[in-house]
């Protein structure tokens with residue numbers, strides 16, 4: 106074990122004991138005793154290249170970075186934006202600006218500089234050497250928040266995998282950074298784990314995590330197959346972080362009449378409150394059932410390694426019959442948030458799903474109600490104050506169940522494949538083996554109805 110390993114291992118034990126201190130940096134003496142708890146005092150730095158493909162303004166992006174920094178436990182002292190047509194390969198914002206920020210750090214007693222974009226290993230190293238403070242980027246910050254929040258075994262593995270993938274091409278820069286800080290944002294792994302710094306170990310660990318995740322995925326697949334068989338439709342809540350997905354899930358659960366108060370999902374006014382998907386069974390007043398899934402929220406510039414790592418969890422979204430895309434109507438950047446969510450869903454292979462666009466928090470939003478779109482698959486509501494929930498329920502019902510038709514099909518014995526398909530995919534209430542074929546009573550959607558209506562028999566024929 107080298108010096109850094111010992112240092113990190115020890116600091117991870119400290120974090121394990123003093124959870125509320127997570128988010129703060131610590132200083133240790135030679136005996137690895139805490140001698141000082143260092144506040145993570147951060148200056149945020151953004152770069153505006155003035156190109157039109159930026160999906161939001163630099164000001165809004167920096168505000169969000171501030172929220173992310175706070176969510177990770179840092180104190181934000183100030184924000185600096187550099188206008189520059191191109192990224193500087195060595196110093197990202199250019200050496201001159203980096204020197205200015207160094208003076209700024211001294212003046213404000215900052216010990217951390219957070220960049221709004223991903224940096225290369227060389228940029229991190231150069232900037233740290235020049236500015237003499239810890240340098241991290243937006244990706245490290247987001248991964249750090251995820252590392253702090255991950256609860257389930259799968260969540261922890263996914264975050265660790267994302268962190269390791271991010272680390273691998275940046276070992277030189279990060280090694281430097283970690284040996285300098287020892288603790289604090291960017292050094293934490295999920296479950297207070299020490300993060301690897303050695304290339305070979307990282308590769309081994311990545312392959313080990315992949316295997317473990319594959320096992321978990323297989324298990325989930327088995328459960329999903331069971332669910333599919335039971336033919337209960339699946340509805341997934343998706344959207345930008347902090348939009349109110351979990352609040353809406355709890356609201357729908359409370360009115361669905363199912364006794365599951367203990368199963369309320371976690372709601373918090375912070376970014377990335379939910380990391381693990383949660384499933385709950387819902388029952389509509391008219392008794393139809395569906396499964397509702399709550400999922401991790403998205404954010405602008407979501408690290409690619411995280412999207413990759415979370416793919417398996419979000420596989421469920423791919424299979425959902427309906428998406429509820431929740432939007433925070435009070436956020437002035439809601440259009441960007443919708444675009445980001447759609448883009449991430451696209452990356453996950455979720456395309457052309459029936460979707461209800463939900464503008465949430467209308468109890469609070471005042472100024473921009475005229476700006477919020479209205480339309481066929483759009484609903485304005487407040488999950489917190491119970492406004493418009495009944496309209497949403499009706500829409501869900503219409504989307505999931507209005508096209509379903511009860512049918513009695515008499516299938517010749519030569520059409521065994523259709524019989525097995527129906528038994529597999531639809532809610533069969535009766536099968537009867539008759540002389541002229543198999544009589545199947547079931548409920549089908551419009552596509553299946555059109556395909557198999559030729560086999561439909563009416564009640565009089567059935568009685569023969």
Ligand SMILES: Nc1nc2c(ncn2[C@@H]2O[C@H](COP(=O)(O)OP(=O)(O)OP(=O)(O)O)[C@@H](O)[C@H]2O)c(=O)[nH]1
Nearest residue numbers: 347348349350351352373374377378379402488489
């Ligand atoms: N005023 C108001 N606040 C709401 C409403 N719905 C949710 N909130 C608040 O918004 C914050 C975030 O809510 P969550 O339900 O945790 O949001 P989420 O989309 O699950 O967030 P992540 O899990 O982080 O992706 C909480 O403070 C909620 O109380 C609403 O209708 N009106």
Ligand SMILES: [Mg+2]
Nearest residue numbers: 350351378379
């Ligand atoms: Mg949530």
